[in-house]
Amino acid sequence: MKILGIYNIKGGVGKTAAAVNLAYLAACEGYRTLVWDLDPQAAATYYFRIKPNVKGGSKKLIKGKTEADEHIKGTDYENLDLLPADFSYRNMDLTLGDAKKPAQQLIKLLRPLSYAYDLLVLDCPPSISLVSENVFRAADGLVVPTIPTTLSVRTYEQLKDFFQKHDLAGLNLMPFFSMVDRRKNMHQKVMQELPERFPETLDAAIPYASDVERMGIYRTPLNAYDAHAPAALAYERLWAEIKARTGI
Amino acid sequence: MPVNSQLQAQQHRLDPEADPEKIVGALSDRFNLAAEHERILDSVYFDSFDWRLYLAGGLLHEEREAGARRLVWTPMDEAAPPVTYPLPGEVPRFAWDLPPSPLRARIAPLLEMRALLPQAQVRVSRRTFRVLDDEEKTVLRLLFESSEARPPMGGETQALDNRLRLLPVRGYPEPLAQVQKALAQLQLKAPEQNPLAEALTALGRKPVEYSSKLNFSFDPNTRADQAAKAIHLHLLNTIEVNIAGTKADLDSEFLHDLRVAVRRTRSALTQVKGVFEDAVVQRYKEGFGWVGQVTGPTRDMHVYLLEFEDYRKALPERFRADLDPLHRFLEEHQKSAHRQLVKDLNSPHFRTLLKTWRQFLESPPPKRPQAPKAALPIVEVAGQRIWRSYKKVMQDGSSLTPDSPAERLHELRKDCKKLRYLIEFFSSLYTEAKIKPLIKSLKRLLDALGSFQDLEVQADKLRDLAHQMADEGKVPADTLLAMGMLVDGLLRRQQAARGEFDARFADFSESKNRRLFKTLFSPAARSDENPGHL
């Protein structure tokens, strides 16, 4: 099983949209795929029409009193399952902090799933926390949706700094441009500059599109209801690049 | 695990006149059902000739629907849902020709060099009803299916039982339980077989029709000549069912199995002594010796082609491309060797050999046999032969020193093979728990001897090939140099295998095994009061 983290310190940058569509595309290709919605706001869970509810919450899960396996729900799509979000996840940091090796709890918890799934997609909450550090340690690759603004560039720099300091420099970082509006000068400028400074930047970019927003109305992955929409095709290119980069 | 058992697809047989509308109607008061349009799915089930996927617990079928193709892997026992893979083109003959995918990763190690062959066609008309919860999410699927089966290459269709399948969604046990409860009142029956087995049964076949393994079960008092005939008949059947696949060169394993059966036949002829008349033994020993010979060149080429990827990888990256001309050469020569092989297999000589051999094997044993041991109980003859063969292996093996010439090890390998075949023919006469560890230890010894000899043979043969390529002209010097590196590597590995042999022989001849051989096969053991199950 390969693990992909979808992460950014900031919210509202397209993490969940990417997690849902990438997972859907992987499942279509026959990867037995599991999405774990780690964000207590439960957006991914909502897209799949599943109730955000994990019996016993993150506490019992992390303490090993319940197994991840028990909470998994099948989505409406072949090969695609979800480990839902739960309101208790907002305290996950504290629970992790109480555990013995706080930064390695997720790996431990995920190990039993490694034969049942080919791919695990972690939809992360924003911010740097113990939860995200766990994700960094578990993931084979970290996909970082980035809106092409000057501010985002700084955020990405900070993230790389953090990895340097925390012995995570080996992590396979895959920033990509999200919610791109090519009419905006700043977007164009940043899209020029960032790849020069950070050659790990992926080529595929997701345009700002109302199709993506409508996922919230249809509660369906974009690629499932309009596979030919420009944004859907962009997600396909993104997925192809991630596969090549990670050897999934 | 309770969670997993929910996943098992629930299936019901439906009477042909059972009306899906009625069933759905009965359910629609209590469940929020969404109907999908009817789908026609054309499926072809695939497996290797020796049913490797089925034996590993999975069904693989290609599903075509409106121009799209999918491959579906359905685990049979394991409580896991089917996994679907899009397929860009035809189902390839070999797993390694599939695009890199989780499916390939799963089935390639099972299939190895065996070809995927169509086993049955099934056309399914499917009406799906989804059970929705209050978020309009699918929590269960009801599939009404009527199906018909056809032989893999076409032919008459056979109707199969209509089915109602409940496809649970992981994590939603309640709707499944509720629908099941509602259905219980309709008293539907569970189907007896998985879909492939059902289709094959309808077509007059069954899964796992073929295995190259030996599986005899003899009464110890069976007349020796009769037991020998049973063994030979089984081997002859194996030879015969592999002929078509060998001629078509579907994969290399048909010829391999055929050759193993031929070798076993020759071994049984010469090793199970005194049960047939000398003239019979002489004639068929020669006959099958000829088969061994004429099938050899094609097998050699198969071996090199199968090993080729390893050869390539044994060289440093920058020399690998230098081997390409060798690959082309092997492919060409495999083709021409195979053409010759097909001629030989079509020859009257070969056909007569098999025909007369079968006539002999199927004729009743003579009342007063000429052969001295024909009428003895098989347990007697088997014990004698295994004991003799074992003593020879021990004698020759123990007298080997690190300086002994390679030929002595090759001789020992032959003797070990004879011993192994004998034990395998007659294992049913002995307690399984005792015979198993002996076979295992012997197999490991044989593996060590095998790689010792095979590496040398490959090295020698590669040198021959280099000469042959040079004689045929137009071989780049770089290719010859790369082949030289390969030869060198093979000979080095052979040296290492020599050490492996010493360790394996030590294991094989440890006192526990010696005692076991003695209690099972020595003359003293056989003259015991209780000749039955040893």
Ligand SMILES: Nc1ncnc2c1ncn2[C@@H]1O[C@H](COP(=O)(O)OP(=O)(O)O)[C@@H](O)[C@H]1O
């Ligand atoms: N490419 C896009 N174009 C337009 N809207 C988008 C796009 N990607 C995401 N959105 C919308 O922006 C909001 C935040 O996106 P989301 O994926 O939930 O971000 P995050 O998970 O990073 O918080 C959502 O309402 C979503 O529909």
Ligand SMILES: [Mg+2]
């Ligand atoms: Mg989100």
